[in-house]
Amino acid sequence: MITMYKSRNIGRIRLYEPDYSVLEPPCLSDIQVLVGVRNQDVYQLPKSHIAAEIWVKNNINPYWPRVLFRCIGVGNDLIPGPGAQYILRAMKNLRNALLRHGYLCNHIKVSAAIRASCAFPIHHWLERSLKNDYALFSSENVAVKDGGLSCFNLFDAIDGALHAFMQKAVAPGVEAVVLESGWPSAGNGEFTIAKMARV
Structure with a gap:
């Protein structure tokens, strides 16, 4: 390995x-x-x-x-x-x-690891998008735009939202590390949101 x-x-x-x-x-x-x-x-x-x-x-x-x-x-x-x-x-x-x-x-x-979905609310419309190209990293269009930032996939949106949350509500300068992510292609019809860790 x-x-x-x-x-x-x-x-x-x-x-x-x-x-x-x-x-x-x-x-x-x-x-x-x-x-x-x-x-x-x-x-x-x-x-x-x-x-x-x-x-x-x-x-x-x-x-x-x-x-x-x-x-x-x-x-x-x-x-x-x-x-x-x-x-x-x-x-x-x-x-x-x-x-x-x-x-x-x-x-x-x-x-310590936290689930990204627990760090901040995921809107209902975002959850509905889990089964499309936005979650599968194959979208060619901007799915979420926040000021000057554009997100083409779900991971970018979650990562950006977590960083914004930590900067404003937790502690500026605290690093976030991706520990693992679920695989939408697993075939069970469920989609796991990436887990993040505070370091």
């Missing part, structure tokens, strides 16, 4: 959890890694800074700096939901653990 990534000049990879079969071999050099904290571990991290220390010791220390960790993603699909209440404290404990281990925050950031 890593050989295929490199052959196509893909410089970043997301691991949903620390996968030692991927992290152990030396082949990850030159690829930035976003490594996830398993959902079941997220519930333990807010309880004590010691749990976060152990997580960093077990999952970051053995591999850094050979593995270029770009980010730690806290949980998957926990926001929205009952697990969301644990995310912020888990992020803070992990960040403090990184600092105590000598990792500067500009080297390894701590993040």
